[in-house]
Amino acid sequence: MSDGARRIPPLRAGRKPAGRALLGWLADPRAPRLCRVAGSPGAGKTHLLTWFGEACTGERLPEPQRVHAVLDGERLTVDSALWLLGRRLGHLVHSPGELITALADEGRPVVVCVPDLGRAVHPSHLVAGLLRPLAESELVRLVVEAPDGGAAAAAFGTAVAEAAVLDLDRPEWTDPARFAAWAASVGGDPAAYPGPGAADGSAGRPAETAAELIARVPRHPDGRPDLGAADEALLGDLWTAAAKDGSASGLLADAQLLTRARPVAVTAAMDFVNGPVPDAWTAAGPALVGEDDPAVRAAVLRTRLIGMDDTAADRLAEVPTPWRAEWAMWPGSSKGWPGPVAGLAVGTGGYAGQLLLADPGGVVRTVDTSSGRPLARVALPDARPLRGLAAAPDGTVLLLDAEGTAAVLPEPAGQPAGGAAAEQALHALQAAVRGELSALATTGPQGLPAVADDTGSVHRCRPNGGTDAEKLHEGPVTALAGTAGLLLSGGFDGAVRRWDAAADGPEAEPVDRRGSQVTAVAAVDTPAGPATAAAWADGLVRLRRPGADGPVDLRLGSQVWALALTAELLVAGTGEGVAAIRC
Structure with missing residues (x-):
């Protein structure tokens, strides 16, 4: 036809x-x-x-x-x-x-x-x-x-x-x-x-029982089931049959069995069992169900199981995966829980070796970067709902609240020498902004503030005084990140744009453009050049490292509200918690 x-x-x-x-x-x-x-x-x-x-x-x-x-x-x-x-x-x-x-x-x-x-x-x-x-x-x-x-x-x-x-x-x-x-x-x-x-004759063929399906799973020489050699359709049928006969809970003993089977069949079986593994599957469901690669499914599910069921997480750690969570914290986790994460920054100065996490209610906490171990709660001059935060090289921390007001947070040992300069630069930038502030960052060799607004414009400080502004997006700028070498922005228009610190204007073409609004961006300078990351409202996170064959795409099952990059880790903050990923 x-x-x-x-x-x-x-x-x-x-x-x-x-x-x-x-x-x-x-x-x-x-x-x-x-x-x-x-x-x-x-x-x-x-x-x-x-x-x-x-x-x-x-x-x-x-x-x-x-x-x-x-x-x-x-x-x-x-x-x-x-x-x-x-x-x-x-x-x-x-x-x-x-x-x-x-x-x-x-x-x-x-x-x-x-x-x-x-x-x-x-x-x-x-x-x-x-x-x-x-x-x-x-x-x-x-x-x-x-x-x-x-x-x-x-x-x-x-x-x-x-x-x-x-x-x-x-x-x-x-x-x-x-x-x-x-x-x-x-x-x-x-x-x-x-x-x-x-x-x-294809109508009315009976479904196989769980026992019949188990008999079809390939075996190791010692008689143990060889899950790696089993077809995912067969394992999916096994989950379906086990759910029907009430034996699905027995299959939870091996977490790898979940990620090797067809995800739709596993999701159906999860309705018949309770516990941290089914809960983790449900939390990660939007990322698991549409994923064709069993190794990626193992990485996603393990991320949600860290601190929730470490035995299952350790079993999934045996699977070679394209990326791996180093640590994670979710509600009820044995590792602690920072609450929803609306802003992330890699600490400097008095916060060196730490990550700063801001929640929507206005609380800023610090955790150890390498392990995620909770450290302290940062005292704020006044409590107010926060939209984001950024850290300058000298330890100065900038805050942006939900009403679009930016401020400088002193270091624990008192305001650093750059704090006054940062406040002065912020005042100059805010005077030039015509819309409402929607994102902030620090950028350039001096780590001076940069801000963005809901008209699509990005504003940065010149090293020798004054400000520059460029309209980079159609609609509001929704995310901003900077390093000594560049400024990275993301917008409601789905585009990610780059503006090098030494350049008069931004690059003509976006780094990325997708049909979903950008929710977070991050960047870090490396010896090989800057690495960048972006997240979109549909849950996709994309990491670009210099010299790599291509970007790494990943999903966690939740919308990512904040990102931070170190030389080794990509840290993703969500409405449920935070995870640090090595990839």
């Missing part, structure tokens, strides 16, 4: 009429926002919607012909469906309400395709908890597999009455001659028309 210059994959079993009907629904803005594909078992509902998703996804397709996300319903729960859908639509969310709000803020219509909905863990729960609220949004169009009389169709409530229905049991949606030719080609029964599942 083709549509002009567009290449559409073949649709077999005589289903071209059904395929054209779906393409027509997609292209018609007046069509009902919910399209329900119905039919008896084996009618080919999943095959049709899988084809539809493949035919209509891709950035090059015009918006009216595009499906923006496909969710295979098999083994889905509300959580796993939410995490996957959020990631595919560019949003990190932890509740259906957050996703709907994010889509409303974006204002972009989206189309979501859900094949195999009947094989979700609880189809009616998935509909009621996520799909029905989406169907009620004017920005969302859904095409789902939901047969007449089934729990999923009933759970859509009044939305079903308004839906377009494509019933594959009706003969007009299947070409008899093409069906017969297809059945003959696969050795099937043409008399099963119009049901391809009945024709080729």
